[in-house]
Amino acid sequence: MIKKLILSVVVLSFFGCKETVKSNDVSESPLDTISNISNQEKEPTKPEETEIWEPKPPKVNLGKNRVPSDAIVLFDGKNLDEWIVAEDSTAAKWILNKDGSMTVNSGSGTLQTKRNFGSIQLHLEWKSPTKILGKGQSRANSGVFIQQRYEVQILDNNDNDTYVNGQVGAIYKQSIPAVNAAVPTGEWNIYDIIFHTPEFDASGKKIKSGTMTVLHNGVLIQDHFEIQGAVAYIGWPTNEPHGKAPIQLQDHNDGSKPSFRNIWVRELKS
Incomplete structure (x- = not known):
């Protein structure tokens, strides 16, 4: 007991x-x-x-072209002051247009922001020329590179097939877009990109992949994709350690020149 x-x-x-x-x-x-x-x-x-009452989110107002008040405006049609040539850091030489857009000046070099960025929300609008020039990868080819190395493809794919991991809206050579949401040739497309930067430990080993979410004309085409590494035209993606870095707009130098307008970015917490 x-x-x-x-x-x-x-x-x-x-x-x-x-x-x-x-x-x-x-x-x-x-x-x-x-x-x-x-x-x-x-x-x-x-x-x-x-119910939770604190802390209250800060108020963000929408200005001209619906640009958030906490955004950094990278291009509003007035000048190219936020950009330099990626290859040699000289003044940007793309063409400013009267409608508030800029057009690739073939052979003048890829544009790069003067500022470095980590995790971001990026908005930009682009269009291909109304006159169809070239085919495949040579029709209004450009790309927006986040941190100089992670590319979302820009291309006129209307009645113009190419490899699908290199078509419009692809994370180049890594992720095929869920759909092709492009507007007709010569009309303005909109990209909204949410990017979270990868993380590396003290030894340089990647411990967390970066991610990319892309909306093309309001349609979700990349859903929190885990980036495999820096884009590579030939070979596999690489993962050299890095911190904040510029945004780039590519001069593909193929004669079929896309235009850009209304580019802004909001910095996010990683």
Whole structure:
């Protein structure tokens, strides 16, 4: 009888300690209140018990062309002050147009931002020439490179087939777009890109892949794709360690020159 009593006390003590540990593991952060609601000792019975009031998100206003007030404007049609030539860091030499756009000046070099960026939301608008020139990869070919190395392809694919991991909206040679959402040749396309930068440890080893989400004319075509590494025209992607880096717009130098307008970026937390 005494042995049974001692055993019962030990068992009850064990489960009591276990319950204590469990309760201590519950996060006390107010942001975890909703997600951990099933772990609460008492189910909320009033709406206000699951309401969070602080901190309040900052207010962002939309200005001309619906540019958010917390965005960095990279091109608004007035000048090329935010850009340099990627190859030699000289002044940008692309063509400024009266309609507030700029056009690739073939052979003058790829454009690169003067600023470096990490994780971002990027908005840009582009169009191919109305007059159809070239075919395959030589029709209005360009690309937007995030951190100089992760490319979203720009190309006129209307009645113009090419390899699908290099078509419009592809993350070049890595991810085929879910659909082709391009507008007719000569009309303005819109890219909205959400990019989260990869992470590297002290030894230079990649410990977290970067991701890319792309909307083409409001249609989701890349859904949180894990980037394999820097784009490569030949061979496999590479993963050299890096930090913040510029955005680039490619001069493909093929004669069929796309135009760009309304380019802005919002910096995000990684």
